[in-house]
Amino acid sequence: SAVISQKPSRDICQRGTSLTIQCQVDSQVTMMFWYRQQPGQSLTLIATANQGSEATYESGFVIDKFPISRPNLTFSTLTVSNMSPEDSSIYLCSVAGGSETQYFGPGTRLLVL
């Protein structure tokens, strides 16, 4: 299984600002995923990030709001742009392991005031 770290673990931000979340994996992986989990809710996939190509966004999520970088096979960033209180959530990155199972990072807990 992969070991995944995320930075920051939590943050409190002002509306209108942007936050970049980093995800680091201890091994090279092809696919990385970014999820949002609102309080008490399920996981909603934001986008799939492949190294060397543009991220693929799910319905309801756009690149201007959630730009993603994937510069190499062990790292990715997700930026939450022009934040509003509705963006308060837990943001999780994950990687696909063998048999398409997923391993999650510890998450970034974001509160937007």
Place this chain on the structure above:
Amino acid sequence: GQQVMQIPQYQHVQEGEDFTTYCNSSTTLSNIQWYKQRPGGHPVFLIQLVKSGEVKKQKRLTFQFGEAKKNSSLHITATQTTDVGTYFCAGRWAGGTSYGKLTFGQGTILTVHP
């Protein structure tokens, strides 16, 4: 879009009682996976079911995949306080093109009263 429906949303049990959560998909799944998220934690993979009618056990946990590969269940026998958390099923659709892409159910929040 494709969805996985999971019930119940909440379940409160006394320690020692059994617990079951169910997932349903309107279309055939390639596989279904189960994850557990402890309070304040992140989802952790429990198991994957691939074959029609498959049953797998992990100690007090029993996982089933329906014959039509459209539904699944997780049953915990004699719950313990360590079982507290949210249990998610996650479906992978047959014919899906993106490796590893899953759709998560709504989750069942389990509380266990000692």
